[in-house]
Amino acid sequence: MVIELRELARRENEQTEWKENVADIDDVVATLCAFANDLQNLGGGYVVCGAKEAKDEHGFPILVRSGLTANRLKEIEGTVLVRCRERVSPPIAPLVEELESGDPERRILVFVQPATGTAHSFRRGHDGAKHFVRVSRSTIEARNGLLRDLLVRKGVQEAWDRRRCEAATVNDLDLLALRDALQRMGVFAPEVGVEPYLADGVQISPFVPSLCVAEPLSGVLRPRNYAVLLFGTATQRFIPGAFTIYSSYPGIDRTDPYAQRLELPGTLIDQARRLQELLEAEAVTLFDKTNLKTPNAEKYPRRALQEAMVNALAHREYELVDPTRITSYRDRIEFISPGPLPVGVALEDLRMRTVAPRWRNQALAWFLVRLQLAQAEGPGIQTIRSTMKAAGCPPPIFDASEAAVTCVLRAHPRFETATRKPGRTGSRKTRRSAPRRAKRRPRPATRAAKS
Numbered sequence: 001m002v003i004e005l006r007e008l009a010r011r012e013n014e015q016t017e018w019k020e021n022v023a024d025i026d027d028v029v030a031t032l033c034a035f036a037n038d039l040q041n042l043g044g045g046y047v048v049c050g051a052k053e054a055k056d057e058h059g060f061p062i063l064v065r066s067g068l069t070a071n072r073l074k075e076i077e078g079t080v081l082v083r084c085r086e087r088v089s090p091p092i093a094p095l096v097e098e099l100e101s102g103d104p105e106r107r108i109l110v111f112v113q114p115a116t117g118t119a120h121s122f123r124r125g126h127d128g129a130k131h132f133v134r135v136s137r138s139t140i141e142a143r144n145g146l147l148r149d150l151l152v153r154k155g156v157q158e159a160w161d162r163r164r165c166e167a168a169t170v171n172d173l174d175l176l177a178l179r180d181a182l183q184r185m186g187v188f189a190p191e192v193g194v195e196p197y198l199a200d201g202v203q204i205s206p207f208v209p210s211l212c213v214a215e216p217l218s219g220v221l222r223p224r225n226y227a228v229l230l231f232g233t234a235t236q237r238f239i240p241g242a243f244t245i246y247s248s249y250p251g252i253d254r255t256d257p258y259a260q261r262l263e264l265p266g267t268l269i270d271q272a273r274r275l276q277e278l279l280e281a282e283a284v285t286l287f288d289k290t291n292l293k294t295p296n297a298e299k300y301p302r303r304a305l306q307e308a309m310v311n312a313l314a315h316r317e318y319e320l321v322d323p324t325r326i327t328s329y330r331d332r333i334e335f336i337s338p339g340p341l342p343v344g345v346a347l348e349d350l351r352m353r354t355v356a357p358r359w360r361n362q363a364l365a366w367f368l369v370r371l372q373l374a375q376a377e378g379p380g381i382q383t384i385r386s387t388m389k390a391a392g393c394p395p396p397i398f399d400a401s402e403a404a405v406t407c408v409l410r411a412h413p414r415f416e417t418a419t420r421k422p423g424r425t426g427s428r429k430t431r432r433s434a435p436r437r438a439k440r441r442p443r444p445a446t447r448a449a450k451s
Contacts, residue, residue: 014042016046018051022068030122031132035113037116073109094113148160162209162225165227169223170223172223175194209224235265245264248261297391297415300411301390304409312335314374315360339403342360
């Protein structure tokens with residue numbers, strides 16, 4: 001294997017860690033562990049000891065090859081390999097290469113760690129074992145959602161929507177709702193009934209697991225989380241955060257004294273249908289007879305509202321108890337979906353570029369697609385952008401944090417102009433002008449009495 005440092009320097013830094021002096025050997029081992037875990041699906045990475053990236057006097061990137069002495073090189077190599085065997089579980093065995101530094105008394109040490117199919121943990125000093133991952137250019141401990149995503153990716157843990165709901169049984173499923181969904185998908189056979197679809201191992205499609213799974217010891221059938229979300233008789237009893245709050249304010253913020261606030265419980269299908277009705281009322285049309293080119297203007301395109309709503313429901317983390325929130329203001333609608341972005345989706349890509357289809361809850365998504373609530377190929381973000389642009393609306397605004405992902409759809413500019421004019425409320429199409437007053441005939445002047 002031939003390693004060229006200049007080629008490494010040209011790559012994205014997500015795959016290369018530069019350590020000039022190697023002040024902490026545990027940092028090297030933690031980074032190698034992160035490359036082995038390969039959360040970002042990059043194939044692994046390199047840790048270069050004895051070199052660093054810098055800039056010349058003109059601001060262009062250059063490589064500084066300081067190198068390591070022979071004793072220091074052997075010390076780092078031996079210690080790193082020992083800790084990779086003894087403190088990383090399961091152990092890893094990175095490849096080692098020595099490169100010329102330009103100084104015959106010094107060399108550069110490179111550790112090459114390919115990605116593996118296992119989730120590795122590293123015990124640093126007296127700390128307990130922790131999982132490390134590479135996020136952008138940094139090596140960090142995988143916690144909460146990152147740790148779940150890592151374990152799911154490596155097959156250590158099933159995705160949340162595929163796990164069995166430990167407290168629920170088949171009696172907690174609405175069989176009429178299930179039958180209705182199967183009929184709409186065209187897979188229901190009246191002579192067979194619904195009960196066979198509840199058996200362990202019976203799959204409606206090769207792409208989704210069975211609706212229920214039997215416990216290993218007792219054999220009790222437990223519905224999976226996605227089945228409870230879609231067909232549960234008391235969904236919020238088992239998944240407390242699985243409800244939506246829809247609010248509507250007449251102004252541009254929450255300071256208005258009057259607002260409509262609806263809490264929407266029930267299954268995810270029930271919530272989606274109710275939200276469709278509420279958002280349909282937002283997709284009003286304004287008619288401007290003075291504009292001959294585009295007399296009609298939609299406040300929001302219906303397709304964009306539908307996609308934003310489905311994304312908020314389908315991509316959220318249901319392990320969080322926070323509800324999905326959809327809030328309508330005079331000039332915008334905000335869709336807030338609990339949980340961070342799925343692994344592999346960057347906020348900048350969400351804002352500026354094409355985003356590859358990536359579902360957080362794949363089994364749930366499959367049913368939403370078959371029930372015609374979501375698109376099959378998952379281009380929801382692109383659809384929102386294109387439909388908003390075609391309708392003449394401002395582009396959508398996306399934001400994300402560790403707590404939630406937000407999508408903001410802004411109203412067509414013509415609506416904002418109309419609402420700012422005094423005395424003009426509602427759409428121009430339905431506005432009626434005030435009736436004209438009849439002109440009064442002037443009274444004849446009275447003649448003054450002659451004195």
